Amino acid sequence: MKIMVAIKRVIDYAVKIRVKPDKSGVVTQNVKMSMNPFCEIALEEALRIRESGLASEVVAVTMGPSQCLDTLRTGLAMGADRGIHVDSTSALHPLHVAKILRNLVQIEKPSLIILGKQAIDDDCNQTGQMVAGLLNWPQGTFASKVVLDKEKEEVTVDREVDDGIETVQLKLPAVITTDLRLNQPRYATLPNIMKAKSKPIKKFTPQELNVEIKSDLEIVEVTEPPKRKAGVMVSSVDELIEKLKNEAKVI
Amino acid sequence: MVNRNCRATLRLVTLINRQGHPHPPLSSSPSGIDACWKQLQRNNVHGEHKIVSFFSPLASSLKTRQWGVNIQSRCYGSASVLVQRNPKFSKLNDEDVRYFEGILGAKNVIQDDEKLITANTDWMRKYKGSSKLLLQPRTTDQVSEILKYCNFRCLAVVPQGGNTGLVGGSVPVFDEVVVSLSAMSKIISFDKVSGILVCEAGCILENIISFLDNEGFIMPLDLGAKGSCQIGGNVSTNAGGLRLLRYGSLHGNVLGIEAVLADGTVLDMLKTLRKDNTGYDLKHLFIGSEGSLGIVTKVSILTPPKLSSVNVAFLACKDYSSCQKLLQEARRKLGEILSAFEFLDSNAMNLVLNHLEGARNPLPTSLHNFYVLIETTGSDESSDKQKLEAFLLGSMENELISDGALAQDINQASSFWLLREGIPEALMRAGAVYKYDLSIPVEKMYNLVEEMRSRLGNDANVVGYGHLGDGNLHLNVSTPQYDDKILSQIEPFVYEWTSKHHGSISAEHGLGLMKANKIFYSKSPETVKVMTSIKKLLDPNHILNPYKVLPCSSIS
Numbered sequence: 130m131k132i133m134v135a136i137k138r139v140i141d142y143a144v145k146i147r148v149k150p151d152k153s154g155v156v157t158q159n160v161k162m163s164m165n166p167f168c169e170i171a172l173e174e175a176l177r178i179r180e181s182g183l184a185s186e187v188v189a190v191t192m193g194p195s196q197c198l199d200t201l202r203t204g205l206a207m208g209a210d211r212g213i214h215v216d217s218t219s220a221l222h223p224l225h226v227a228k229i230l231r232n233l234v235q236i237e238k239p240s241l242i243i244l245g246k247q248a249i250d251d252d253c254n255q256t257g258q259m260v261a262g263l264l265n266w267p268q269g270t271f272a273s274k275v276v277l278d279k280e281k282e283e284v285t286v287d288r289e290v291d292d293g294i295e296t297v298q299l300k301l302p303a304v305i306t307t308d309l310r311l312n313q314p315r316y317a318t319l320p321n322i323m324k325a326k327s328k329p330i331k332k333f334t335p336q337e338l339n340v341e342i343k344s345d346l347e348i349v350e351v352t353e354p355p356k357r358k359a360g361v362m363v364s365s366v367d368e369l370i371e372k373l374k375n376e377a378k379v380i
Numbered sequence: 381m382v383n384r385n386c387r388a389t390l391r392l393v394t395l396i397n398r399q400g401h402p403h404p405p406l407s408s409s410p411s412g413i414d415a416c417w418k419q420l421q422r423n424n425v426h427g428e429h430k431i432v433s434f435f436s437p438l439a440s441s442l443k444t445r446q447w448g449v450n451i452q453s454r455c456y457g458s459a460s461v462l463v464q465r466n467p468k469f470s471k472l473n474d475e476d477v478r479y480f481e482g483i484l485g486a487k488n489v490i491q492d493d494e495k496l497i498t499a500n501t502d503w504m505r506k507y508k509g510s511s512k513l514l515l516q517p518r519t520t521d522q523v524s525e526i527l528k529y530c531n532f533r534c535l536a537v538v539p540q541g542g543n544t545g546l547v548g549g550s551v552p553v554f555d556e557v558v559v560s561l562s563a564m565s566k567i568i569s570f571d572k573v574s575g576i577l578v579c580e581a582g583c584i585l586e587n588i589i590s591f592l593d594n595e596g597f598i599m600p601l602d603l604g605a606k607g608s609c610q611i612g613g614n615v616s617t618n619a620g621g622l623r624l625l626r627y628g629s630l631h632g633n634v635l636g637i638e639a640v641l642a643d644g645t646v647l648d649m650l651k652t653l654r655k656d657n658t659g660y661d662l663k664h665l666f667i668g669s670e671g672s673l674g675i676v677t678k679v680s681i682l683t684p685p686k687l688s689s690v691n692v693a694f695l696a697c698k699d700y701s702s703c704q705k706l707l708q709e710a711r712r713k714l715g716e717i718l719s720a721f722e723f724l725d726s727n728a729m730n731l732v733l734n735h736l737e738g739a740r741n742p743l744p745t746s747l748h749n750f751y752v753l754i755e756t757t758g759s760d761e762s763s764d765k766q767k768l769e770a771f772l773l774g775s776m777e778n779e780l781i782s783d784g785a786l787a788q789d790i791n792q793a794s795s796f797w798l799l800r801e802g803i804p805e806a807l808m809r810a811g812a813v814y815k816y817d818l819s820i821p822v823e824k825m826y827n828l829v830e831e832m833r834s835r836l837g838n839d840a841n842v843v844g845y846g847h848l849g850d851g852n853l854h855l856n857v858s859t860p861q862y863d864d865k866i867l868s869q870i871e872p873f874v875y876e877w878t879s880k881h882h883g884s885i886s887a888e889h890g891l892g893l894m895k896a897n898k899i900f901y902s903k904s905p906e907t908v909k910v911m912t913s914i915k916k917l918l919d920p921n922h923i924l925n926p927y928k929v930l931p932c933s934s935i936s
Contacts, residue, residue, distance in 0.1 A: 143790035145593070159688040161761070163789035199762065203788045316694075316742045316785035316792060319776050322769060 130184045130279065130301075132175040133239040134209065135230060136168040136191050138200040139250040152350050155250075164200045167245025169207075169314040171307045174275055175243050176208045176315070183279045186210045188237060192226060194218050198330070205325035206317035212330040213237075219342050223251075225335070227259035232338040234264060239302065241284065246271055246306040257306035267299035270306040463893075463927050465554040469536045472512055472555065476533060480515055483525045488563065490514040499558045502551045503544045503605075504808070504815075507893060509552030511538070516563040520638060520646055520677045526559060527675065527923075528644030536926050539671040541613030542584065544605040546815060549670045549892025550613065553927045561612050564677065567591055576635060576652045578680040581612025597683040600627035604801040612676045618668030620888035622801075625849040626719040626757065627684055630667055637663040638678035642919035652680045665914065670890050671925045673918045689761040690719075691768050692793040695775075695784035696748035700826040703750050706780045707822070707848055710754060713771040717764055720755035721849030722800050725829065728845040731858070732799050735806040740795055742785040752781075752848070753800050755793075803845055807856050810841075814857040814867065816874055819884035822851045828877055829855060835869050852887040875901045890929075897931045 140146065141161040149156055164172075175187045189204035191197045192215040201212040215229055230242065247254035261268035269275075269286030273294065276285045282301045287294050289308050335342050363369045373380050481489045490496070491513060500509040517523045530537050536556040543550045552558060561582035568578040575597050579588060585606040589599050601614060603621035613619075615637065618630050627633065636651040649663045666674055697703045703723050710718055726749050732739050743751075758764040768786070775781045787793040807813045820828060829844035832855065836842060839859065846854040855874065859866055875885050879901040886895055886902070899908055912930060915922070 141790045143794070161688060161690075161790060166789075166791075199765075206786075206788075313740075317788055318743070319695075319772055319781070319784040319786065322786060323773055323776070 130241070131186045131188060131237065131239040132178060132184050132241045132243060133188045133190060133230075133234065133237060134168070134172045134175045134204070135226070135242070135244045135256070136172060136189055136200060136204050137165045137245070137248045138162050138191065138193060138197045139165045139248055142166055142249055148351055148353050152352055154348065154351050162196070162199075164203055165245050165248045165250075166314075167247060167249075167307055167309070169245075170309070170311050171243040171245050171305075172204055172207055172209060173312045173314040174272075174305075174307060175241075177312065178241075178275075178277055179208075183277050184241070188213060188239065190215070190230070190233060192217060192221055192229060201330060202325055203317060205328045205330075206322045207315060208321060209328070211328060213333065214330055215333045215335060215338070217335050217342060220344060221342065222344065222346055223253045223255035223259055225340060225342050226256050227263055228340045229335060229338055230256075230260045231263040232340060233333075240282075241277075241301060242266075242304045244304070244306050246308050257304055261304040264302075264304070266302055266304050267297075268304040268306070269297050269299050271308040272305050273308050273310045275305060275311065463553060463932065466536070466922070466926060468534060468921075469556075469923070469926070470534045472535065472557065476529075476535065477513065479529060480513070480526065483522055483529075484515060484517055488516040488518065490516065499540060499543070499560065500551055502546075502548055504546060504813075507548035507551050507553075509538070510555050511552040511558050512555055514558045514560060516560050518563045520564075520640065523559065523640045523675055523677055524644045524646050526644075527640055527642055530557060530923055531643045531921055534921055534923065536923050537675075538925055539612075539616070539675045541582065541610035541616070542605065542608040544609045545613070545617065545892060546817070546889045547886070547892030547894040549617070549890055549925065549928050553893060556926065559675065561610060561675070561677070565610075568678070570595060571652070572596075574652075574654075575683045575685060576680060577683050578636075578650065578652060578678065579611060580678055581610060581615070581676045583611050585609050585611060585614060592683055593686065596686050598686045600633040600682070600684055601630065604804060611679050611681070615667055615679050616669065616671050616676050617890045618888070620847065620850065620852065622720050622722065622847070624847065625721055630681075631664055633682050634663065634667055634679060635682055636680035637666050637676055639663075639666050639674035639676050641674045642921065642924050646677075647674065650678050650680050654682070665918075668890070670892060670929050672915060672929045673924065675924070687757050687759050689756075689758045689764045690790075690793065691756045691764055692787045692796045693754045693768065693772060693784055694742045694787075694796045694799070695752045695754065695772070695781045696743050697750040697752055697780065698782050699749060702780050703752055703848060704822055706752060706775060709775060709780065710771065713774070714754075714756055714767060717756040717758040717767065718754070718849075719757040720753065722753045722846070723848040724751050724753075724800060724803065724845035725749065725826075725843065726751075727841055727843045728803050729799065731806045731810055731841075731843060732802050735809040736798070736802045738795075739798055739802060741799075742796065743783050746783070748782060751799075753796055800845070803843070803854075803856075807843065807858055810858050811860045812858070812862040814859075814870055815889075816853075816855040816857075816870075816885075817887050817889040818853050818855060818874070818878050819851055819887035820853055820878060820881055821883065822848065824881050825851065825853050828853065828874070831877070832857065832870070832874070835873070836866065839863075839869075840866055850887075878902070893928050896928050897933070899929075899931060 139162065140157060141163045144161055147156045172189060178184045179187050187209045188211045189201060189209040190213045191201045198214060201214055205212055242260060244257045257270055258268060269288060271289045272286045273289045274287035283298055284301060284303055285296060285298050286305060287296050363372060477489060496511060496514055499514045500511055515526060517526060538552045538556045538558050540550050540558050540560045564580040564582040566580050567583060570577045572595060588611060589606065592598055600623060601619055601621040602623050603619060615630055615634055620629065635653060636649050638650040639647045641647060666676055697706060707721055710721060729751055733741055756764055756768050772784055787796055826844060829842060833842045841858040843856045843858055844853060846852045857870055875898055878885050884902045885898055891899060915930060
């Protein structure tokens, strides 16, 4: 059984984000980029399933410019068997990514697609759901536990929802998106980094996959959230009441 | 709570308890050099009689309720010279307090008991003074007025920053007045072109780091205590830290200092020039003199630009000689991008994994004897990563490292650093710890750890870690509780061993109170004589941080 994992290269989670002065986006020059944390968790889950003998191969897919190969290599260093790089310099929105994944699925024919629930740069939380819709496959999103039953060709997913945990059972092939508490991703150890150098990476372009990258979204403006104002020391209760009444207008 | 023979203390304590005397009889000391002991003081607080600083060698942690706060009093004895309060120093009186209130305003003159406890106790809770007054000046002029008055009145003074020192140098020994720089925490100026920062001595290191981060620069020093330590203290103790390998010591990075001498004179050496060869460079006297020559009030420091590509690798080596060879290789193959090279042994690793939540072993598959953390900092992400990977894979082929992991993002890098930076805290949680900070030639460094292990056997857990790149070993002996027998096995052996190998008994922690009389292990008598003359010149009444740094024999 083959598992396909989609991974995205984003600005590192620990970096302090700064908005560009022309408000067209955030500063990405000279800023550390790494694999989206939810994608790391997705890849880790795929590797664990393979290590438990229920899958034979894990394929990591990434889309974007050539720098994305760094992220793909990290994925291979963690233990993925093969990599696929869809080369594109234009901005890829979730629907594009979903269409490309659908067309890749027709080539690779995996039984399970695992993605992170959302990317930390756009916070869309759409790709997994769109892929499932386009493929007409069942989906288990916000997974906090995944149990695969190979003979029955079913996967049981515990989903973290607002009300608590919802357990769903999906017939394979299926789409799963991972949430934070699913697992703790492994580190890339040196022996695996060495092995990763010889793992194959296949390259595609969106055109080869018959997907047209036409953006129907335009980012108009990006602004920072309002800065938190400093606290003010008051010298008496009367002053406090006066400020609450006239400035904060809460009483 | 310092330099005491525990048995003698217990005798005195039982004497007091039995007789109920307010002050124990102080027998005369023949010559201030050898016979000293600390004067026990009774504090009447709310009618309760509590002994402020006392020991019980029987139980290592006695929870004493003092002033409504639970304090664990620890027993720490050192089989060496004890300290006696210098009778030349005046005792604080109400007139003094009123004078200080006149200079600083009543809000900045603190006699509040709870605040005094924190000011009187060091970070390791090993040393406890009995100061009655904490002053918080806000300007250099106020510091100058304070010192002028204290010099005139012959009142001893302890300058205090973040109080994170590990040798008892930042807390009073007796009733010295504590002058805290915490209220002087402004960043005065920053030049984006040259990277020269001018700030007041009370700025907390972590705050400076965040400020510089916004501007695209970093501090040339980084240490585990950054959340509390202040730059004035860092400069006064010539703090080393994790980045010394790359950016050098503070002697090279500090461009200027403003300090106040014991008589209140303000020495303005606060230049922001990279090169200034006009006369004797006095600022170097203040860097590392631990507050004994003057109080540092402002600092100007050269900050390196923040480089975008930081990579951290956590490696395992099978023996110490591999660690050494790895260091040599790293210096050659990584060259200009190498920014930190730290090592820890398996005992240290186990301690951290057991006592620190969130600590995760990156190489869990097998047990390793030594771990090395390597950090590189450069401007080109992909080429740095390639260089580091090539070096690591090569070292693995040459069997210098048996396993390793490379951090793939900033969070992973922080988790590797936690394993190294968290060792002091893990040691504190494990019980009692005897801490030594030694500079030893790199080839011999681990021999000391092994010899200490054979000396102590099963009685203690001997842990070795440190800045291998700088030849700095942090030797820590962890025991469930403080024990004189164990201490006598450690000291003076560790100092003699270091002296024999021409090392330093204090690589970066300083001498403080803990090693005040040990300087001769690392410095010649002639050198110490000159140091004493300088001290007499700048502080004739010896009011600045007395009983510390230089041996009491040389001062009197």
